[in-house]
Amino acid sequence: MVLIKRIAFLLAFLPMGAAFAQVLQDGTDPETMVKIAQMDSSIFKLKNKLYPPIAEPGDLNIYGYNEQDIPVFSDSAYAYRLSLLETEIPLQYNQHVRTFIDFYANRRRKLVSRVLTTSRYYFPIFEEVFDREGIPMEMKYLAVIESALNQNAVSHVGATGMWQFMAPTGRIYGLRTDHSIDERRDIIRSTEAAVRYFKNSYRIYKDWLLVIASYNCGPGNVNKAIRRSGGKRTFWEIMPYLPRETRGYVPAFIAAAYVMNYAAEHNIYPEQQDIPQLMDTVLVDNQMSIEQLAVSLQVSPAEIRQWNPALKKGYIPFSTNKVVLNLPYHLALKAAELNSDSEFRNRSTQALMAINQSNTPEKVSSARATTYVVRKGDNLSSIARKHQVTVAELKKVNKGKIKGNRVNKGSRLTIPASRG
Numbered sequence: 242m243v244l245i246k247r248i249a250f251l252l253a254f255l256p257m258g259a260a261f262a263q264v265l266q267d268g269t270d271p272e273t274m275v276k277i278a279q280m281d282s283s284i285f286k287l288k289n290k291l292y293p294p295i296a297e298p299g300d301l302n303i304y305g306y307n308e309q310d311i312p313v314f315s316d317s318a319y320a321y322r323l324s325l326l327e328t329e330i331p332l333q334y335n336q337h338v339r340t341f342i343d344f345y346a347n348r349r350r351k352l353v354s355r356v357l358t359t360s361r362y363y364f365p366i367f368e369e370v371f372d373r374e375g376i377p378m379e380m381k382y383l384a385v386i387e388s389a390l391n392q393n394a395v396s397h398v399g400a401t402g403m404w405q406f407m408a409p410t411g412r413i414y415g416l417r418t419d420h421s422i423d424e425r426r427d428i429i430r431s432t433e434a435a436v437r438y439f440k441n442s443y444r445i446y447k448d449w450l451l452v453i454a455s456y457n458c459g460p461g462n463v464n465k466a467i468r469r470s471g472g473k474r475t476f477w478e479i480m481p482y483l484p485r486e487t488r489g490y491v492p493a494f495i496a497a498a499y500v501m502n503y504a505a506e507h508n509i510y511p512e513q514q515d516i517p518q519l520m521d522t523v524l525v526d527n528q529m530s531i532e533q534l535a536v537s538l539q540v541s542p543a544e545i546r547q548w549n550p551a552l553k554k555g556y557i558p559f560s561t562n563k564v565v566l567n568l569p570y571h572l573a574l575k576a577a578e579l580n581s582d583s584e585f586r587n588r589s590t591q592a593l594m595a596i597n598q599s600n601t602p603e604k605v606s607s608a609r610a611t612t613y614v615v616r617k618g619d620n621l622s623s624i625a626r627k628h629q630v631t632v633a634e635l636k637k638v639n640k641g642k643i644k645g646n647r648v649n650k651g652s653r654l655t656i657p658a659s660r661g
Contacts, residue, residue: 301505301510301511302505302508302510303505304505304506304508310508311347311507311508312506312507312508316334316339319334319338319339319342322499322502322503322506323495323498323499326379326498326499328379328498329378329379329449330379330450332379332495332498333495335492337488337489337492338492338495338496338499340489340492340496341489341493341495341496341497342496342499342500344493345496345497345500346509350509351512352389353501353504353509354509354511354512355389355512356389356390356501357501357504357509357510357511357512358511358512359390359391360390360501361511363381363384363403363428364381366428366429366432367380367381367432368381370429370432370433370436374436374440375440376439376440377449380449380453382497383404383453383456383494384403384435385497385501386490386493386494386497387404387405388403388405390403391403392426392427393426393550401425401426402423402425402427402431403426403431403432404432404434404435406425406431406434406435408425411424411431411434414434414437414438415430415434416430416431416434417560417562420553421552421553421554421556421558422552422560423551423553424551426550426551427549427550429522429565430565439452442455442456442460446463446474447474448474448475448476450475450476450477450491451474451475451479453476453490454483454487454490454491457486457487458483458484458486458487458490463483465482466480466482466483467479469482470482476491513646519570520548520567520569520573521568521569521570521573522565522566522568522573523565523566523568523573523576523577524564524565524566525557525563525565525576526559526560526563528557528559529556529557530555530556530557531545531546531552531555532555534557534576534579537579538568538572538576538579540629541630542555543631543633544631547631547633548567548568548569549566549567551565611628611656612654612656613628613653613656614651614652614653614654615649615652615653615654617650619648619650620646621636621643621646621648624648624654624656628656630656630657632646635654635656635657637657638655638656638657639654642654
C-alpha cells in the first residue's frame with residue numbers, strides 16, 4: 242500500500258518542473274526501499290519519454306528542471322545509483338559519502354559544472370593510459386578531488402599539477418622539475434607518474450581504496466592505521482585510525498564518482514567554455530624557441546604555452562629523455578619534422594638568443610589591431626579561429642567588453658594582430 246501511494250504521488254507531479262525524492266520513513270522494509278530507490282532513479286527516464294527535451298544544441302536539461310532547482314534524493318536512491326555503476330573499485334554508500342555528495346551537488350555546483358566540461362578533454366587521456374597499464378577507469382575521479390582537473394593547480398604546501406605531486410615525490414616517479422620545466426603540469430607525464438604510484442601501492446595493499454588513501458596520506462600512515470586496527474585490511478575498517486583528512490578523502494572520491502555520473506539528475510550541466518581540441522604528443526630532443534616554433538606552426542606563443550603548461554621559460558629545453566610537446570593533432574606531425582630539421586634548429590637557436598637578450602614582455606601591436614563587430618551565432622572560439630588569435634588574447638585586449646565566455650551581438654571587439 243505504501244508503495245502504491247508513492248507511485249501515485251510521483252505520477253501526479255510528473256509534469257511539473259523537477260520531481261523531488263522524498264526521505265524514507267524509519268521502519269520501511271528493505272524490499273520496499275529497493276523498489277523506491279529504483280523509482281527515484283528511473284522516474285526521470287519515464288518523464289523524459291513523456292516530455293522530450295527541447296531540441297536545441299547543448300540542451301542537456303532532459304528532466305525539465307527550473308534553473309534554480311536543487312534536487313534532493315533519498316539515501317536509497319544514492320545507494321542504488323552507485324550500485325548501477327560498473328566499476329572495479331567497490332563504491333560503497335554511507336553517511337560519510339552522503340556528506341560529500343551534498344557538498345558537491347549543493348555547495349559546489351559551479352565547480353562540478355566546470356569539471357564536467359574539462360573532463361571531456363582530460364578523461365579520455367587518463368583512460369588511454371589506464372587501459373594500457375591495467376588501472377581501474379574510475380581512478381580518474383581522483384584527479385577531480387585533487388585539483389578539479391586543473392593542470393596549473395598549486396596547493397598551499399607546493400603540490401602541483403593535476404595529480405598534485407610534491408617535487409621530491411614527482412622526481413621519484415620520473416617527473417622532471419627544474420628551472421625550465423615542471424612535468425608535474427604535463428598531462429601525459431604526470432598521469433603516467435600517478436599510474437606508477439598506483440601500481441606500486443596496489444602491490445602492497447591489494448585494495449584500491451587503500452591505494453587511494455595512501456595517495457593522500459602516504460603508505461606510512463596507512464601501515465600505522467592497519468597496525469592500530471589490529472591488522473584489518475579494508476579502508477572502512479581502518480578508517481578511524483587514519484589522519485582526519487584521509488578519513489574524508491575516500492568518501493570524497495566515491496562522491497565525485499557519483500556526481501560526475503549523475504550530474505544531470507542534480508540539475509548540473511557542463512558550463513559553456515572552450516575546451517582543448519584533439520591533441521597529440523611529439524617527443525622533442527632539440528632545444529628550440531617557443532617563439533620560432535609558433536611562427537613555423539602559424540600559431541601564437543600563448544597557444545604553445547597554453548597547450549604546454551609544463552614549460553616555464555620561453556623555450557623548449559634540451560633533454561636526453563626528450564621533452565613531451567602537446568599540440569593539436571594536425572600540427573604534431575609538422576612539429577616532429579621541424580624537430581629533425583637542422584635549418585630550423587639554427588633559426589630557433591638564433592631566435593632563442595634574441596629572446597635571452599631582450600627582457601621586454603610580449604605586447605600586442607595596437608597599430609596593427611583591427612575591429613570586429615560581433616554577429617549572430619558568433620562565440621569567442623569562432624572569432625578567435627577566424628582571426629588566428631587565441632581566446633586569451635581576445636580577452637586581454639577587450640577587458641570590459643567580454644564577461645566570462647560570452648559576447649553580445651553588435652559588440653565591437655578589438656582583434657589583436659595575428660602572429661601567424
